[in-house]
Amino acid sequence: MPELPEVETVRRTLETLILDKTITEVEILYPKIIQMDEHEFSERLIGQKINRIDRMGKHLIIHLDHDVLIVHLRMEGRFFYHPRGTRLTKHDHLCFHLSDGMQLTYHDVRKFGTMHLISQKDYLTQGPLKDLAKEPNEIDFQEFKALIQKRKTEIKAILLDQKVISGLGNIYVDETLFRAGIDPTRLGIHITDLEVNKILDAAKLVLEKAILLGGTTIRTFEAMDGVHGRFQNELMVHTKAGEPCPICGTTIIKTKVKGRGTYVCPTCQH
Numbered sequence: 001m002p003e004l005p006e007v008e009t010v011r012r013t014l015e016t017l018i019l020d021k022t023i024t025e026v027e028i029l030y031p032k033i034i035q036m037d038e039h040e041f042s043e044r045l046i047g048q049k050i051n052r053i054d055r056m057g058k059h060l061i062i063h064l065d066h067d068v069l070i071v072h073l074r075m076e077g078r079f080f081y082h083p084r085g086t087r088l089t090k091h092d093h094l095c096f097h098l099s100d101g102m103q104l105t106y107h108d109v110r111k112f113g114t115m116h117l118i119s120q121k122d123y124l125t126q127g128p129l130k131d132l133a134k135e136p137n138e139i140d141f142q143e144f145k146a147l148i149q150k151r152k153t154e155i156k157a158i159l160l161d162q163k164v165i166s167g168l169g170n171i172y173v174d175e176t177l178f179r180a181g182i183d184p185t186r187l188g189i190h191i192t193d194l195e196v197n198k199i200l201d202a203a204k205l206v207l208e209k210a211i212l213l214g215g216t217t218i219r220t221f222e223a224m225d226g227v228h229g230r231f232q233n234e235l236m237v238h239t240k241a242g243e244p245c246p247i248c249g250t251t252i253i254k255t256k257v258k259g260r261g262t263y264v265c266p267t268c269q270h
Contacts, residue, residue, distance in 0.1 A: 004167030004172070005172075007057075011053050017081050024046065026045050026095070033094065048065045057162055057166030059132070066119065068119070075110045077106065079107070082105065086103060094106040134165070135167045141200065144165065147164045153258075154257050155199075159176065174262060178263075178264070181269060182269060241263060
């Protein structure tokens with residue numbers, strides 16, 4: 001599943017390809033991805049120029065002349081940039097024709113991705129971004145500490161909550177908690193101030209390095225330019241069940257926390 005570093009990699013790639021291009025036509029093959037009437041979606045997009053591409057958490061934010069297109073890739077969403085007329089596949093669900101004679105195609109095997117089109121003045125107060133928390137490098141320590149220590153649920157589940165901290169998914173929460181030396185089943189109310197600080201520092205470090213290396217390739221994810229993320233080579237516990245811990249040599253185990261597959265070193269995260 002694309003998490004913050006993977007989405008950032010996609011954003012940077014898109015930025016080199018589609019900025020200052022105008023949308024001339026929209027083909028919609030699977031309307032459920034669009035969170036509004038498909039005809040209104042197409043009519044509003046046609047004629048608008050792509051001026052800027054941002055990211056908040058796992059959301060791509062494409063700034064147009066009047067509106068903002070907010071894209072969540074979910075499990076396996078990807079974009080492809082091809083010459084106009086390139087044949088679409090059964091997993092291509094939207095196709096944006098651009099003024100440079102190219103087409104930007106949204107490809108999603110699982111069909112879980114979403115697109116919201118919201119006016120420039122309302123996109124931060126309406127739709128998927130209105131309750132989104134800050135990212136690790138932006139969040140205030142005191143605010144973060146309060147959100148963790150008042151909750152009687154597992155720290156892993158807390159960190160996966162995008163209303164607490166944004167951008168951390170299953171892979172990076174496992175890696176963060178390992179580096180912080182914290183068992184993922186510890187309850188938020190039992191996490192100390194020192195441990196909150198360790199979590200925040202570890203999350204920043206993990207995401208910064210993952211962005212630098214283009215994200216992590218797990219199962220089918222790859223950036224739209226076909227480049228596989230290299231952070232998979234830096235994973236210390238995630239997907240490493242049965243292997244020795246890189247720090248202490250204890251066998252890494254796989255368990256579940258709130259239904260999510262979770263990788264832990266029983267010694268380092270005692």
